[in-house]
Amino acid sequence: MDEENKLQFPCLPATKEDLLVSALAAVSTAAEILPGLFLGPYSSAMKSKLPVLEGQGITHIVCVRQDIEANFIKPNFPHTFRYLVLDIADNPVENVIRFFPKTKEFIDSCLATGGKDGWMVVFTFHPQIANAALVIAYLMETFGMKYRDAFSHVQERRFCINPNVGFVHQLQEYEAIYLAKLTIKMMSPMQLGRSFSLQAGMPGSRKRSLEEDEDFGAMQVTAAQIS
Incomplete structure (x- = not known):
């Protein structure tokens, strides 16, 4: 590819240690993966956390659940936050790639506003389900990262992530897919x-x-x- 057409990605932003400590204390056990983007469990967005979420400036929430959990894992504050609800089975054969574009669009629309007007949390009831996979895929496509580097970046900030083997294989495959898509677009x-x-x-x-x-x-x- 010509030098002028070479794919360009932004640099991965670093989170300041003092802000990260503050964020961890403010949003239960959620971790700040990027400035304004948190990854955490269901407890970080349950009803008792409304004052914390509002105080931290959260505006958007991605709710990841299995369809059988729909009766008790649901948007708790639909009139306060903008939600993206994704029913994703914790199954190695689940096609999680199909959720990546929608999630990226949602995260971008949130973070584009900048600062506390665009902070969000991605949560799930189970640590091994797809919320970590969605965030890893977002880092890969947004910052041109390889799967291993994106996984390490997320795991360093939330060590308990554990995407199932099927999701890992799909993330590894997605590296070639998003690069091909960007190349064709350019x-x-x-x-x-x-x-x-x-x-x-x-x-x-x-x-x-x-x-x-x-x-x-x-x-x-x-x-x-x-x-």
């Missing part, structure tokens, strides 16, 4: 056509080029499905 139709022409014109490589075209097309379809 390339013009002319550049895409030129790329295919160069591959097709290489001596002795026509069969391989056709196979690569099919793989590239599959990535386009996948990217379109999750966008």
